[in-house]
């Protein structure tokens with residue numbers, strides 16, 4: 917799906933940019949995002965946030981590792 921109509925930037929382009937280090941909407945300007953009318957800013961941010969949480973920087977669930985004092989209660 918197109919995120920930026922003015923410059924034909926797709927969700928896939930933004931996910932690819934995130935995988936290559938884009939962390940903020942301004943990092944997407946090299947693709948043309950917000951370079952013209954700017955109406956794509958919110959959609960681009962949403963797409964980038966989704967990309968960052970789902971693929972590039974997934975939220976890691978911390979698995980507690982037993983420590984010495986925890987073993988005493990096992």
Ligand code: FES
Nearest residue numbers: 920922952953956
């Ligand atoms: S829709 Fe992205 S600059 Fe216009």
